Amino acid sequence: METLSEHEAMQLFQNEGIPVAEHRLATDEDEAVEAAGDIGYPVFLKIDSGEVQHKTDIGAVMTAHDEEEVRKRFSLVRGNVEKAIPGADVEGILVEEKLEGHEMIVGVNRDAEFGPVIMFGLGGIFVEILRDVNFRAVPIEERDARELVEDMESKKLLEGVRGQEPVDKDAIVDVLLKVSDLVESHPIEELDINPLFVNSEGAYAADALVKMR
Secondary structure (H helix, E strand, C coil): CEECCHHHHHHHHHHCCCCECCEEEECCHHHHHHHHHHHCCCEEEEEECCCCCCCHHHCCEEEECCHHHHHHHHHHHHHHHHHHCCCCCCCEEEEEECCCCEEEEEEEEEECCCEEEEEEEECCCHHHHCCCEEEEECCCCHHHHHHHHHCCCCHHHHHCCCCCCCCCHHHHHHHHHHHHHHHHHCCEEEEEEEEEEEECCEEEECCEEEEEC
């Protein structure tokens, strides 16, 4: 089983029409500074390696607000990975825009009985605390995708609370359908988008884990 780097996973998503956060892969500090300037501050600096899956736990994700921070944290991220996983195959540093919106999760795992199963629900830090997620067997149709959204216990968050604009539910449905198609057409063992940022303008993958059979 092969784990794609995040950059590779993001490219796979883009090829399937799944919107992703704006990002660039940098192999040195100068490239990272140029990428951050083009994307616009603040940005995330994230290690790009198929061997590093839990980036936050080892300090492999940092935020930068200006050129000085990009240069300092580029080295820090690389150093933290070298300490935690000596010899890890690193492609570079992913420079990624900082999105706003609700953090959701989209996941796919293979069940011994049902085959690939897609999951959708609250993401970020809430996925393990509230466990507000729903499941459907792949492939799914539009009705199934809408049920995954509407069956959430906390769906009112998506409809706008305390003056917030409601999110674009159609964009979420579109992502779910495209993830289902992706799993049908590729030998994917496991897929995880956490978070999928959703807001009034759309739904965007901001972190990606893909394991291929």
